[in-house]
Amino acid sequence: MTLLAARGLVKRFGSFTALDGVDLDLNRGERLVICGPSGSGKSTLIRCINRLEEPDAGTVVVEGIPTTDRQALRRKVGMVFQQFNLFPNLTARENIAVAPRKLLGLSRAEADARAEALLARVQLAGHADKLPSGLSGGQQQRVAIARALAMEPVLMLFDEPTSALDPEMIREVLDVMVELGQGGMSMIVVTHEMGFARRAADRIAFMDQGRIVAMAPPQQFFDAPPHPRLVRFLDNILGH
Amino acid sequence: MSFDWAAFFEYLPRLIAAAGVTLQVSLLSLALACLLAPILALAWLLGPAPLRVIVRAFIELIRGLPPLVVIAFCYFALPKLGVVLSGFWCGVLALGVVGAVYAAEIIRSAIESLGKGQFEAALALGFARWRAVLEILLPQALRRILPPLTNEFANLIKASSLLSVISVHEISQVGQSLIFETFVVIEILVQMAVLYLIIIGSVTLLSRRLERGLGA
Ligand SMILES: Nc1ncnc2c1ncn2[C@@H]1O[C@H](COP(=O)(O)OP(=O)(O)OP(=O)(O)O)[C@@H](O)[C@H]1O
Ligand SMILES: [Mg+2]
Numbered sequence: 001m002t003l004l005a006a007r008g009l010v011k012r013f014g015s016f017t018a019l020d021g022v023d024l025d026l027n028r029g030e031r032l033v034i035c036g037p038s039g040s041g042k043s044t045l046i047r048c049i050n051r052l053e054e055p056d057a058g059t060v061v062v063e064g065i066p067t068t069d070r071q072a073l074r075r076k077v078g079m080v081f082q083q084f085n086l087f088p089n090l091t092a093r094e095n096i097a098v099a100p101r102k103l104l105g106l107s108r109a110e111a112d113a114r115a116e117a118l119l120a121r122v123q124l125a126g127h128a129d130k131l132p133s134g135l136s137g138g139q140q141q142r143v144a145i146a147r148a149l150a151m152e153p154v155l156m157l158f159d160e161p162t163s164a165l166d167p168e169m170i171r172e173v174l175d176v177m178v179e180l181g182q183g184g185m186s187m188i189v190v191t192h193e194m195g196f197a198r199r200a201a202d203r204i205a206f207m208d209q210g211r212i213v214a215m216a217p218p219q220q221f222f223d224a225p226p227h228p229r230l231v232r233f234l235d236n237i238l239g240h
Numbered sequence: 241m242s243f244d245w246a247a248f249f250e251y252l253p254r255l256i257a258a259a260g261v262t263l264q265v266s267l268l269s270l271a272l273a274c275l276l277a278p279i280l281a282l283a284w285l286l287g288p289a290p291l292r293v294i295v296r297a298f299i300e301l302i303r304g305l306p307p308l309v310v311i312a313f314c315y316f317a318l319p320k321l322g323v324v325l326s327g328f329w330c331g332v333l334a335l336g337v338v339g340a341v342y343a344a345e346i347i348r349s350a351i352e353s354l355g356k357g358q359f360e361a362a363l364a365l366g367f368a369r370w371r372a373v374l375e376i377l378l379p380q381a382l383r384r385i386l387p388p389l390t391n392e393f394a395n396l397i398k399a400s401s402l403l404s405v406i407s408v409h410e411i412s413q414v415g416q417s418l419i420f421e422t423f424v425v426i427e428i429l430v431q432m433a434v435l436y437l438i439i440i441g442s443v444t445l446l447s448r449r450l451e452r453g454l455g456a
Contacts, residue, residue: 052360075366085361089380099365102375144361151365 002063003028003155003186004049009058011044011210018044019055020210026155026188028063031181033197034190036207037233042190045207046157049188050077062155075103078148082160084140086132086147092119093128096147104151111150118146122176138169142176149180156180158189174200192237198222206230248427251418255428258414259435265331265410266397266439272336273396277343278374284348286369302341307399310334315406331403331410339396346388350381383454390447394440401436411435 004026011019018041026032034042047053049060051070065073086095096118097111106114119125122142132140141161148156158177162170174193178200181187191197197204197218204221206214206229214227225231283295302310311334318325325333354377362372404413415432419425 050364052363071366071368074364077364079361079364081357081361081364083357085357087358087361087376087380098376099367102371103366147361147365 001027003030004060004062004188006045006049006060007058009045009048009055009060011041011048011053011055017210019048022058022210022212024205024212026186028154029184029186030202031185031187031200032189033201033204034188034207034212035192035194035197035204035233035237040207041210042207043159044210046079046159046188046190049155049157050074050079052079075151076154078151078153078156080141080144080148080156080158080161082163084132084137084144084164086140086144088132091129091131092124092135092143092146095132095143096150099147100150114150115146118149119143121149122146123172136169137165138172141165141169141173145173145176145180155186155188158187158191160190160192162191162193194222194234194238206233208233244424244427247422247424248431251422251424251428252431254414254418255411255431255435258409258411259439261328261408262397262400262410262435263439265328265335265400265403265408266443268332269335269339269396269400270393272332273339273343273393276336276340277347278378280340280344281347281351282370282373284344285351285373299341299344302338303345307334307338308402308405310338311402311406327403327406327408330406331400331408335396335399335403338399339392342392342395343389346385346392347378347381350384351377353384354381383451386447386451386454390444393443393447397440397443398436 002025004024006022006024009019009022010017022041022045024045034045036042044053048055049062051060051073059067061067062073062077065076067073087098090098093112093115096115097108100106100114101108101111116125116128119128122145124139124142124146127135127139132143135143145161161177162173165173170193174196177187177189177196181200189196189201201218203215203217205212206227208229214221214225214230216226220226222234225234280295280299283291284299287295311331314325314330314334315327318330351373358380359372359377362376363369367376400410401412403410404416407413411432415428418428
């Protein structure tokens with residue numbers, strides 16, 4: 001059942017300890033939301049999972065993937081960034097098709113077909129030929145989600161996927177993510193969208209100063225916050 | 241003084257033959273530069289620290305030298321190191337290396353200016369670092385790279401005139417010796433100029449085409 005097991009992750013930047021011994025397990029099909037104050041290590045944690053950051057200590061095992069092969073790991077772990085990071089010279093279709101074509105050996109026709117199907121799935125059928133500059137932020141982020149899904153990952157990582165969006169576009173991106181979770185995708189989502197967490201998460205983790213200091217299902221997380229610093233954090237972001 | 245058309249046509253075939261040599265040296269060194277430049281740029285961008293230092297030092301060194309010195313080095317010093325090349329291949333090597341270091345610098349800075357986000361996105365999809373640079377970032381940087389690269393390649397063709405000092409029978413060498421042989425000066429200079437313009441002009445035109453092919 002366990003898909004991901006992280007043990008004793010430590011990451012330092014110079015003398016600053018960004019991750020201070022993090023353990024994390026994720027079951028197949030589970031949706032985990034991570035929240036916490038700025039600088040608490042949320043991004044660093046999920047970037048250690050697909051090894052965009054190399055941890056100074058600790059291990060990450062994603063089921064069935066040798067930890068020594070970073071490329072193999074990343075092909076099976078999708079990532080969505082705050083700033084979308086689409087390739088601006090490629091159309092929506094090409095953004096999605098380029099990795100399956102070059103890394104999985106799909107033919108152009110196969111990769112394009114996969115791209116079209118994914119565009120439909122993120123409600124962007126008909127936008128295939130547009131460049132990122134011709135899409136709104138919410139549309140770009142949905143293309144970015146489709147691009148990650150095109151590699152058929154077993155796990156999706158999201159790093160504040162709606163923080164760079166205008167408020168009216170947040171919903172369309174979150175809806176796609178909720179649907180993805182309902183479809184059985186294993187997900188780790190760093191976000192401060194507590195409505196999404198309540199609606200879509202199986203568990204919510206709270207990070208502070210490089211550690212996971214609390215973790216609970218949504219009900220308990222919001223109604224009986226298991227840590228004093230979490231109480232303060234929730235008061236702040238929920239504006240009580 | 242009048243323009244001597246008889247002399248003009250008498251010497252034209254020899255200069256056209258020389259233009260063939262200039263073209264060959266230029267194209268071969270261009271090809272070498274195109275092959276070496278991405279490798280140098282990749283090593284500079286992604287290599288382990290010691291390799292980066294060596295590559296940077298090499299690039300700065302060649303950029304700091306007049307091309308004539310590089311050519312002379314290849315011709316006079318390489319044989320002492322056991323590498324004996326004809327003047328022609330010496331020219332190809334020297335000009336190719338000079339072109340490569342300038343092109344590598346152009347490629348590197350264009351790629352660095354793209355920022356980290358897209359590089360990380362490519363890595364996250366599973367591209368190896370060098371493939372991310374070559375297959376994702378480079379095509380995107382190409383429009384920014386091509387104009388300065390064309391300049392460098394035009395310079396390369398002009399620099400092929402320096403190969404006269406190592407007796408490669410290219411336009412400048414043949415033109416010069418014809419002038420000293422015959423004292424026909426203006427007619428031969430005009431021929432030299434026209435031939436250089438044709439060669440450099442075609443390369444520039446070709447690259448403008450490419451630029452437009454890459455879209456606005
Ligand atoms: N490449 C880096 N070099 C130096 N320090 C870094 C680097 N990346 C992160 N840090 C530091 O590590 C700490 C944790 O960063 P991280 O990005 O993981 O925080 P976060 O919880 O994602 O914060 P935010 O909510 O602002 O995104 C921060 O104090 C940050 O300044
Ligand atoms: Mg962050």
